[in-house]
Amino acid sequence: MSDQTIRFENGETYERYMGKWSQLVGDKFLTWLAPLTGMRWLDVGCGNGAFTEKIVQQCAPAAVHGIDPSEGQLRFARTRPGTQAAQYDLGDAMALSFPDNSFDAAVMPLVIFFVPVPAKGVAEMARVVRPGGLVTAYAWDFPDGGFPYDALLSEMRAMGMGVPTPPSPDASRIDVMRDLWVNAGLSDVETTVITVQRTYVDFDDYWTTIRGAPSVGTKVDTMTPDVHADLKARMVAKLPASANGQITLSARAHAAKGRVQ
Numbered sequence: 259m260s261d262q263t264i265r266f267e268n269g270e271t272y273e274r275y276m277g278k279w280s281q282l283v284g285d286k287f288l289t290w291l292a293p294l295t296g297m298r299w300l301d302v303g304c305g306n307g308a309f310t311e312k313i314v315q316q317c318a319p320a321a322v323h324g325i326d327p328s329e330g331q332l333r334f335a336r337t338r339p340g341t342q343a344a345q346y347d348l349g350d351a352m353a354l355s356f357p358d359n360s361f362d363a364a365v366m367p368l369v370i371f372f373v374p375v376p377a378k379g380v381a382e383m384a385r386v387v388r389p390g391g392l393v394t395a396y397a398w399d400f401p402d403g404g405f406p407y408d409a410l411l412s413e414m415r416a417m418g419m420g421v422p423t424p425p426s427p428d429a430s431r432i433d434v435m436r437d438l439w440v441n442a443g444l445s446d447v448e449t450t451v452i453t454v455q456r457t458y459v460d461f462d463d464y465w466t467t468i469r470g471a472p473s474v475g476t477k478v479d480t481m482t483p484d485v486h487a488d489l490k491a492r493m494v495a496k497l498p499a500s501a502n503g504q505i506t507l508s509a510r511a512h513a514a515k516g517r518v519q
Contacts (some may be wrong), residue, residue: 271470277308282454297362303369307335327347352378366395376429396513397430404510421475435514442517460503
């Protein structure tokens with residue numbers, strides 16, 4: 259495990275690197291969740307508003323409130339035309355600044371593995387959601403290779419490099435998520451596996467995307483020319499390219515939902 263901290267501060271580069279992936283998963287997640295319209299939503303760790311936008315577009319919410327520890331991400335979120343009605347503020351997933359029973363649903367999109375004590379994050383969502391309301395999340399299956407850029411991280415490790423790792427990667431295991439929801443006192447707990455694909459125009463599209471990523475991109479850009487060329491060659495050989503050069507990658511997320519009793 260790496261001790262490097264993963265920080266997301268640039269909403270624009272995050273959009274290309276991860277926002278698009280989040281929305282692909284988000285579409286399937288909301289179909290599985292099947293929420294009612296007119297609900298009050300809390301998006302915990304909303305980042306640049308990628309999933310918040312899906313809530314607004316697909317759920318006809320009465321209100322949406324997003325919190326995130328990065329003001330840079332929130333600045334980008336506030337520019338999204340589709341989420342102008344949402345309210346965005348700085349916040350801590352383990353200490354939500356809302357009264358009990360404030361929302362009909364709370365969601366953590368690609369966040370729970372970043373929460374230092376995941377049980378606190380789930381408990382806080384349960385606290386601010388009314389009885390009968392939904393507590394939900396989806397997260398990349400980090401331990402078993404579900405992360406969209408797992409192939410890149412694997413090659414970097416093979417070259418002896420440390421790679422950035424979230425503080426609680428095991429929180430994305432489907433059995434761990436179920437236990438977190440049950441132990442928080444939630445009822446009707448269900449989990450599911452969501453698989454999505456994303457196509458990059460060509461290798462240059464992929465490489466430019468990862469170079470704009472936090473932590474990984476910085477590490478790639480500070481490599482010596484020889485190391486950089488070696489990693490790039492490894493990735494060209496490893497990534498599946500079609501006859502026209504397109505690269506299609508798969509990623510796998512786990513999702514959980516439950517109701518406040």
